[in-house]
Amino acid sequence: MNTEIKDLIAQADKAIKEERFDDLMEFYTDDAVLVVKPGLEAKGKEAIKKAFIKIAEYFKNSVVPTQGNMLMLEAGDTVLVLSQTLLDAENKDTSDYSMDRRATYVYRNVNGKWLCAIDNSYGTTLLD
């Protein structure tokens, strides 16, 4: 387990909870991709930031992400993180999306810094 990446994910979750979206963008590569919802991707920091603002609105500015069981597959400067991602929100009972997900995140080491290149909280359920 790469503890540096684990810590970065916890910091990113905290930034989401506190709606510090400019800080949140520091965790991504310039050409990162975020799966906003099945069938919708945001590419690049500007689009990802806008998507997070909309996600926050969808969850009535009360979303709290946390990670449960986590596993990493490491290949040099590339790491695939498999993680149980739990979302809490005031309106979680009426959400159209699962609040207990098995996410797939790809981290890349860019100039000595680990950054998220692919953020897919839906994991392989996108194949459904």
Place this chain on the structure above:
Amino acid sequence: MNTEIKDLIAQADKAIKEERFDDLMEFYTDDAVLVVKPGLEAKGKEAIKKAFIKIAEYFKNSVVPTQGNMLMLEAGDTVLVLSQTLLDAENKDTSDYSMDRRATYVYRNVNGKWLCAIDNSYGTTLLD
């Protein structure tokens, strides 16, 4: 969908079926990681090749992998492939492992060539 990667995966599946394991290693990065089975990883081409020979033996030299529904998340030189991976083998009915998987593969563009860095046919089921 990156058709070049899709084609490389089909070529790799063919190499596995035909047990051309030296050819198969051409599809991986030098520091690639293969999930042999839950809890067991092979790192680097030498270890991955040995693992594929053992996997072939386990399936009585009759294993045929094919990909079903496939989806790619692309972030510049890094691509996460989500793919339904179907395994056929003479002894499939007595296999300890699922023959219908939702795999996660990470491809990296290294000097203009797409190579597999992380080969995890078990997908997020490793979190079970």
